[in-house]
Amino acid sequence: xxxKIYQYVQSHSDEILNEWIELMRTEADxxxxxxxxxxxxxxxSAEFVDLVVSNFSETEEAFxxxxxxxxxxxxxxxxxxxxxxxxxxxxxxxxxxGMQKDGTIDHSSYFEFMGEINNxxxxxxxxxxxxxxxxxxxxxxLQKIALQELSAPLIPVFxxxxxxxxxxxxxxxxxxxxMENLLEGVVRHRAEVVLIDITGVxxxxxxxxxxxxxxxxxxxxxxxxxxxVGIRPEIAQTIVNLGINLEDVTTTSTMKKGVExxxxxxxxxxxxxxx
Amino acid sequence: MMDSSVKIxxxxxxxxxxxxxxxxxxxxxFGTVDQARITTAISELARNIYLxxxxxxxxxxxxxxxxxxxxxxxxxxxxxxxxxxxxVMEDGFSTSGGLGAGLPxxxxxxxxxxxxxxxxxxxxxxxxxxxx
Numbered sequence: 569x570x571x572k573i574y575q576y577v578q579s580h581s582d583e584i585l586n587e588w589i590e591l592m593r594t595e596a597d598x599x600x601x602x603x604x605x606x607x608x609x610x611x612x613s614a615e616f617v618d619l620v621v622s623n624f625s626e627t628e629e630a631f632x633x634x635x636x637x638x639x640x641x642x643x644x645x646x647x648x649x650x651x652x653x654x655x656x657x658x659x660x661x662x663x664x665x666g667m668q669k670d671g672t673i674d675h676s677s678y679f680e681f682m683g684e685i686n687n688x689x690x691x692x693x694x695x696x697x698x699x700x701x702x703x704x705x706x707x708x709x710l711q712k713i714a715l716q717e718l719s720a721p722l723i724p725v726f727x728x729x730x731x732x733x734x735x736x737x738x739x740x741x742x743x744x745x746x747m748e749n750l751l752e753g754v755v756r757h758r759a760e761v762v763l764i765d766i767t768g769v770x771x772x773x774x775x776x777x778x779x780x781x782x783x784x785x786x787x788x789x790x791x792x793x794x795x796x797v798g799i800r801p802e803i804a805q806t807i808v809n810l811g812i813n814l815e816d817v818t819t820t821s822t823m824k825k826g827v828e829x830x831x832x833x834x835x836x837x838x839x840x841x842x843x
Numbered sequence: 844m845m846d847s848s849v850k851i852x853x854x855x856x857x858x859x860x861x862x863x864x865x866x867x868x869x870x871x872x873f874g875t876v877d878q879a880r881i882t883t884a885i886s887e888l889a890r891n892i893y894l895x896x897x898x899x900x901x902x903x904x905x906x907x908x909x910x911x912x913x914x915x916x917x918x919x920x921x922x923x924x925x926x927x928x929x930x931v932m933e934d935g936f937s938t939s940g941g942l943g944a945g946l947p948x949x950x951x952x953x954x955x956x957x958x959x960x961x962x963x964x965x966x967x968x969x970x971x972x973x974x975x
Contacts, residue, residue, distance in 0.1 A: 739854045739855070740854065773886040775886075801876070805879070809883075
């Protein structure tokens with residue numbers, strides 16, 4: 569029976585592919601169809617059908633490798649996982665309908681056929697889902713690392729003055745990093761004033777405020793002063809609404825004012841040269 | 844009426860809830876200050892769920908009453924509940940070493956606020972912001 573299925577699939581591969589593309593276009597997730605051009609869709613579909621067919625002829629390891637390669641590719645292209653699982657189901661249906669039509673299977677051999685096709689499909693489901701999720705997980709963990717890398721740098725801008733620009737959401741993990749980088753950087757750069765810029769922080773809730781206050785306090789303990797710059801008007805209002813007390817921390821609206829203040833604190837100023 | 848909800852299980856779900864709230868607020872035509880108030884309130888509520896209840900749900904609904912339009916934020920969990928409601932609504936009260944501005948802060952950020960909590964059963968907080 570397995571041989572019969574294989575023979576059918578091989579001799580009808582073009583028909584199956586066309587029918588598959590037709591069905592997937594109407595059935596599949598719109599996201600998948602929109603995600604790529606028509607040409608790309610047809611090409612990727614052909615590759616998918618190829619992959620499924622290759623499961624007959626190749627060893628398990630070779631198939632696994634191909635599945636992994638293909639999965640990586642479609643993760644990059646933005647095809648959802650359902651596109652692959654639905655794709656397999658549709659493929660099975662096409663083969664079943666086709667073989668019924670040309671009389672390769674009938675009532676008496678139907679059970680045998682179903683058993684065989686399930687035996688063929690299930691391990692493939694497993695391999696493909698596994699390969700897809702693995703490459704997906706890898707993408708996520710790489711992004712996590714990338715995010716961590718741009719997390720909280722402390723940049724010395726003048727002698728004795730350093731700046732820490734914060735962009736994005738601050739969670740517990742990041743708050744910890746901010747604190748560490750801040751203290752370590754203050755000591756290493758011999759900073760006397762640190763400007764923490766929160767222009768790029770979308771929401772300042774009590775937790776974020778709490779972390780900022782703690783960071784400012786810790787900076788004070790190592791002998792430097794801390795100013796929070798980049799407080800947008802709407803953030804100022806929510807801070808007041810929340811009733812957060814930022815009296816012990818100096819704040820300014822812009823980085824420019826912050827730098828001027830920091831220079832004043834270290835008894836310096838910027839002058840225009842006249843020539 | 845369109846409504847939607849976000850399950851709060853880990854810290855990143857707080858961001859998801861916030862994002863949903865911001866989108867709905869924008870759609871309704873809230874200004875930037877009110878958008879910031881709404882997202883901050885959601886952030887506080889979602890963080891309370893994450894910190895104290897372990898898991899729960901933030902639901903966001905558009906509401907209409909007469910000519911007024913606005914949005915409701917509902918926070919629901921089946922956590923340990925709050926034994927003394929009066930105390931948590933006091934400024935500066937915190938069991939976690941935080942600022943203790945969370946719930947009273949949410950009350951001030953929003954226009955309407957109600958809280959029900961049963962120790963051992965969970966907490967239900969409903970708050971509304973009206974569009975002006």
